[in-house]
Amino acid sequence: MATTTSSSVVCSINPILPASQINPLFSFAPTTTGPLQRRLLTVSVRAQDSDGQLSQQPQQQLNLSVLRFTLGIPGLDESYLPRWIGVGFGLLVLLNHFLSSNPTSPQIRSEILGFCLAAFSAMLPYLGRFLEGVSSVNRLLLPEESKQIFILSENLSTAQREDLAWASYALLRNTNTMSVLIAVKDFLCIRGCWDTPEKVSKAAIIDQFKDQIQQAGFRGLTETLYFPRYTETQVGKILPKGVLSVVIHPIGSTSYSSESTEGLVLVASNSNYAYSDKDIAWIKSVANKFQLMAP
Amino acid sequence: METSSRSLLSPRPSPFRPRFHLHFNSVRSSPVPRASSSPPPPPVTTPQGMYRGVKPQRDWIGEWASNNADFVRILPILVGGVSLVAVLLNRAFSGIAPVADASSSQSRADILTLSLAVTDILTGLIWLSIRPKYIPPVVPSGVECKWVKPGISTDASRELLWFWESLSTATCCKSLVVVYGNDCLLQIGVAAESSEGDGGIVAVDVNKLTQGSLYKSCMQSSKQSYLANLPLYPGRSELPFLPNNTQALILQPIGDRGVAIIGGDTVKGFTTTDQAWISMVAEKIDSTLSKFCEALAEA
Numbered sequence: 001m002a003t004t005t006s007s008s009v010v011c012s013i014n015p016i017l018p019a020s021q022i023n024p025l026f027s028f029a030p031t032t033t034g035p036l037q038r039r040l041l042t043v044s045v046r047a048q049d050s051d052g053q054l055s056q057q058p059q060q061q062l063n064l065s066v067l068r069f070t071l072g073i074p075g076l077d078e079s080y081l082p083r084w085i086g087v088g089f090g091l092l093v094l095l096n097h098f099l100s101s102n103p104t105s106p107q108i109r110s111e112i113l114g115f116c117l118a119a120f121s122a123m124l125p126y127l128g129r130f131l132e133g134v135s136s137v138n139r140l141l142l143p144e145e146s147k148q149i150f151i152l153s154e155n156l157s158t159a160q161r162e163d164l165a166w167a168s169y170a171l172l173r174n175t176n177t178m179s180v181l182i183a184v185k186d187f188l189c190i191r192g193c194w195d196t197p198e199k200v201s202k203a204a205i206i207d208q209f210k211d212q213i214q215q216a217g218f219r220g221l222t223e224t225l226y227f228p229r230y231t232e233t234q235v236g237k238i239l240p241k242g243v244l245s246v247v248i249h250p251i252g253s254t255s256y257s258s259e260s261t262e263g264l265v266l267v268a269s270n271s272n273y274a275y276s277d278k279d280i281a282w283i284k285s286v287a288n289k290f291q292l293m294a295p
Numbered sequence: 296m297e298t299s300s301r302s303l304l305s306p307r308p309s310p311f312r313p314r315f316h317l318h319f320n321s322v323r324s325s326p327v328p329r330a331s332s333s334p335p336p337p338p339v340t341t342p343q344g345m346y347r348g349v350k351p352q353r354d355w356i357g358e359w360a361s362n363n364a365d366f367v368r369i370l371p372i373l374v375g376g377v378s379l380v381a382v383l384l385n386r387a388f389s390g391i392a393p394v395a396d397a398s399s400s401q402s403r404a405d406i407l408t409l410s411l412a413v414t415d416i417l418t419g420l421i422w423l424s425i426r427p428k429y430i431p432p433v434v435p436s437g438v439e440c441k442w443v444k445p446g447i448s449t450d451a452s453r454e455l456l457w458f459w460e461s462l463s464t465a466t467c468c469k470s471l472v473v474v475y476g477n478d479c480l481l482q483i484g485v486a487a488e489s490s491e492g493d494g495g496i497v498a499v500d501v502n503k504l505t506q507g508s509l510y511k512s513c514m515q516s517s518k519q520s521y522l523a524n525l526p527l528y529p530g531r532s533e534l535p536f537l538p539n540n541t542q543a544l545i546l547q548p549i550g551d552r553g554v555a556i557i558g559g560d561t562v563k564g565f566t567t568t569d570q571a572w573i574s575m576v577a578e579k580i581d582s583t584l585s586k587f588c589e590a591l592a593e594a
Contacts, residue, residue: 082371082418086411093407100400106389110382110404117378117411120371124418127367130360133425159450162582170575174568217348227351278465278568285461 079125086121093118129273149194151202153187164189167265167286174282176274177267179240183213184251184263184290192268195240212238218264221250226280228273238266245274249287263290368422375415382408432560435469435485435538440496442482451587454580455481458555461576467564468557470537472499475553475584484558485538497536507533513546513554519574520546523563534558547573550581552588 093114097103103111150168152161168180168191179192188206196205213219216238227246232239239246251263265287269275275283360367382405391401443452455473462468463484473481479499486496504510509530513520522528522544534544534556543559555577559565565573 082414085414089407089411089414093404096400096403096407103400104389106385106391107401107404109385110401110408113378113381113385114404114408114411117374117408117415120374121411121414121418124371124415126356127360127370128422130357131364131367131422131426133427166579166582170572170579174571174575225351228354276568278566281465282461282568282572285457285465288460289457 079128082121082124086118086124090115090118090122147194147196148192149190149196149205151188151190151205153189153206154203156187160187163289167289168192171265171267171283171286175267175279176245176269176271178270179243179266179268181209181238181266182263182290183210183218183266186210193240193242209238213264218248218250218266219262221248221264222252224249224280224284226275228275230268239268242270243268244272245269247275247280247283249280249284251287251290263287265290364426368426369419371415371419371422373419375412375419378412378415379409382412430562430564432467432564433540433542435558435560436488436540437470437485437538438488438494438496439484440482440486442496444478444480447480448587448590451480451583454583456483458576458580459483462557462573465572466557466566466569467543467559467561469560470541470556470558472536472556473549473553473580474499474501474504474556475549476588477501477505480553480584482536487536487538499536504533509533509546510554513548514551517548517551519548519570521565521570522546523565525558545570545573547577549577550585553581553584555580 093111097107097111100107150165152164156164164182164184164187167182168189171177171180172192177192179194180189181191182189188209190205190209196208200208225246225248230239230244230246232241232243246266246268249265251265265283267275267283386401386405443455447455458473459468459471459481462471468484470484470486471481472479472483479501482496482499489495489497507530509520510533525531525541525544528544531541534541537544537556537558541558541560542562543564545555545557545559545565547555547557549555555573557565557573
């Protein structure tokens with residue numbers, strides 16, 4: 001007897017374990033895709049029979065992994081290949097149309113179909129972003145003209161400095177981030193690539209950032225903002241050039257304390273759609289760490 | 296096999312069985328608003344400080360694609376297949392000779408269109424091949440608990456609770472145990488129910504845990520150990536304090552003096568992103584707990 005809480009279970013075999021340790025799990029056909037329901041299901045689970053042979057379910061799925069390929073060119077994103085092929089072949093169709101002396105109706109029909117397919121192919125990488133497992137954002141190279149800085153406010157305790165340093169490092173390391181700004185009350189941590197003026201003191205830079213945060217109106221923010229295709233006019237001049245994705249999460253109160261801390265965590269990336277739901281969840285977790293930061 | 300259980304008479308704080316509800320954002324909550332690239336007005340703040348600036352607009356196409364992922368995956372195959380058939384029918388019913396002649400504009404147009412159709416079909420097949428298999432979560436069977444070792448510093452306690460909050464929000468973690476310096480500092484989430492039937496939980500036997508192969512191999516390698524399908528692993532019996540239907544497990548060394556035992560409710564539920572974050576958070580926790588232990592030693 002086996003009890004599950006789901007309406008569908010897929011047969012899964014751990015690829016890590018050697019075959020001698022694999023026990024086939026129960027499997028049955030998926031029934032509905034509605035909300036999860038608690039059911040009592042009777043299934044048969046056979047570990048090993050008397051001959052020591054494992055009973056296995058026949059492979060139902062077609063193995064399409066042979067279609068996956070890579071050109072092996074570093075820095076080339078193969079997920080954009082349909083777009084390039086679409087644009088290239090679309091231009092060839094156009095060229096063919098103008099080179100033909102007297103296009104017939106069947107030819108025009110073919111060319112129109114070709115244009116439509118070219119446009120659809122160009123759109124495929126955009127659709128693919130929203131599918132799980134299709135596109136994973138690779139870390140892009142930092143802009144050549146960028147300058148990396150690491151500035152902490154003065155008058156911070158050792159523990160606060162450690163927390164801010166760790167949090168900024170973790171965000172830069174574990175997400176596709178090039179710029180981090182953590183503001184907790186009047187304390188700032190600025191790390192990564194920022195367009196800061198030359199020969200300006202750290203205190204002046206901090207004051208400048210505080211002014212920009214004030215001008216952008218982030219102090220009253222109560223919800224997470226995610227700009228997956230950021231433009232420079234969207235949140236003012238606080239962000240450096242080349243930023244294409246931004247996440248801004250406010251720091252508020254939690255159930256663990258009645259105290260609240262004003263602040264925000266801002267991360268910026270030089271690629272579009274750089275942050276997944278998982279990344280945003282961890283960014284929020286990092287921000288929650290500073291909710292109880294003492295003044 | 297004897298297992299110690301936390302009872303009401305133990306010197307440790309008696310375990311309780313609350314409906315432990317954590318008030319923080321969940322990954323599965325309403326989606327974060329996403330922006331399109333339209334020019335915005337300048338931000339404005341009211342005297343009360345409420346943010347009235349630019350907010351991301353909903354990406355309708357993206358939401359539709361996410362909600363209809365299965366259809367989107369086969370869409371290129373459908374479009375490419377229909378187009379392929381249409382090109383062949385167009386050629387057949389137009390009275391054109393079935394010969395691919397490079398000097399013919401018609402043939403060139405047909406070949407280009409067929410190539411685009413095949414490209415779309417192959418893209419759809421690739422999307423199908425990399426579709427992740429859905430594995431449903433399993434509700435852990437046990438008792439919810441929240442036990443923090445009495446006497447640890449506020450900073451250490453806060454750090455550990457933040458660790459749990461992060462894991463339970465961002466990952467499939469349902470159970471967390473932190474052992475540091477041969478002592479259990481935290482047991483939180485869903486724990487195995489005590490066999491005494493008093494609603495208590497199975498406490499962590501640190502001595503027994505540290506003698507087990509799981510702990511030893513983890514500490515010897517000083518690397519994170521991820522058991523993606525825990526029910527298949529024979530060493531599961533070394534962790535009697537976890538719910539017996541825990542699906543995935545991560546053993547994360549905390550420096551060289553402790554380990555975090557993280558139980559999840561989904562087979563292969565922890566992603567590579569989760570693993571990276573857990574490793575990094577463990578370093579931070581090691582720093583905090585080592586200071587606590589040093590302060591304790593000096594006292």
